[in-house]
Amino acid sequence: MPSKLYDCRTETYFNSKEEQLKERKRRDNVSQKIRYWLEPGGKMAEISSQETHRRIDEALAEIEDICDIEFIRVSDFRRARVRYFFRPQNQIPYGALGLAYRSKRYILMNSTRRIGLTQEIGERRVQTVAQHEMLHMLRWKHRTDDVAGQDELSIMDPYRLAKYFNRLDVYYLQKKFGKHRDRVNNETGAKGRKNRDGIPDRVFVPATLSKWGKQHRDDVAEGEILHDERDRLIAERDALVDPVARQQKQAEVLESLDKILAHNVKQVYSGAMWHAVNLYWTGTYGYRMDYYPPN
Ligand SMILES: [Zn+2]
Numbered sequence: 001m002p003s004k005l006y007d008c009r010t011e012t013y014f015n016s017k018e019e020q021l022k023e024r025k026r027r028d029n030v031s032q033k034i035r036y037w038l039e040p041g042g043k044m045a046e047i048s049s050q051e052t053h054r055r056i057d058e059a060l061a062e063i064e065d066i067c068d069i070e071f072i073r074v075s076d077f078r079r080a081r082v083r084y085f086f087r088p089q090n091q092i093p094y095g096a097l098g099l100a101y102r103s104k105r106y107i108l109m110n111s112t113r114r115i116g117l118t119q120e121i122g123e124r125r126v127q128t129v130a131q132h133e134m135l136h137m138l139r140w141k142h143r144t145d146d147v148a149g150q151d152e153l154s155i156m157d158p159y160r161l162a163k164y165f166n167r168l169d170v171y172y173l174q175k176k177f178g179k180h181r182d183r184v185n186n187e188t189g190a191k192g193r194k195n196r197d198g199i200p201d202r203v204f205v206p207a208t209l210s211k212w213g214k215q216h217r218d219d220v221a222e223g224e225i226l227h228d229e230r231d232r233l234i235a236e237r238d239a240l241v242d243p244v245a246r247q248q249k250q251a252e253v254l255e256s257l258d259k260i261l262a263h264n265v266k267q268v269y270s271g272a273m274w275h276a277v278n279l280y281w282t283g284t285y286g287y288r289m290d291y292y293p294p295n
Helices: 017-031 049-066 125-137 167-177 207-239 243-281
Strands: 033-038 070-073 082-087 098-101 106-110
Touching: 033 049, 049 070, 049 125, 049 167, 082 125, 098 125, 106 125, 207 243
Parallel strands: 033 070, 033 082, 082 106
Antiparallel strands: 098 106
């Protein structure tokens, strides 16, 4: 029976259990660097190749933000562990949006099926499919048995397109690939093992939260413009002495108020969505609620 310290890769023996563990960790780290390749010129229906590639890069960067995994894009497909090819619908079994062939180390993406990628409803579908198929390449299976309370779909739902990872996805990603990178002390900026503070070097912000945060900030800015406009109209009205001119200006003031009221519905909605999404993620490791991030 071979010694427990036997290293089958080098056909030698480790000197100690510690050395063996260290080597195992090093190899794990190597395996968590995943080289990927995107077929040049390859694209999804409705958007350009450049935009398709950008969305896939973004999708993989989002996985990096959640757990300690690193994606490296390479231009030589022979060096890649995962390759994304783009093929028309009639060349993809079941007409699927994406299919992962793990043993062949490639993913097929559907280049002709239209799924509203230029519209708001489809804006994250390339990302979702790219993430779903990448996780298949990393041996993940479909998941439909999420426990109650997971009101967001899993990225591994086989039938429906999730908007983003749900909390269980994040839990499993961190369980399998390790939690966030913690290589610096966030307060002092000191690097190295001894200086780790147990706090992720970069707090991950769910893409759905960013989306509503941006929408809400835009809405607030637009609201300020509308209020300035109304203040200006009121000042103009008050400066008028001619009753007819004053009445005309007053109509403009009221019209401006209507715009503000309609706008408020939008602004309140985006704010409420931000809070709902934020509440959902609260308590998830690596995510910290921060109302006032430093500029
Ligand atoms: Zn699947």
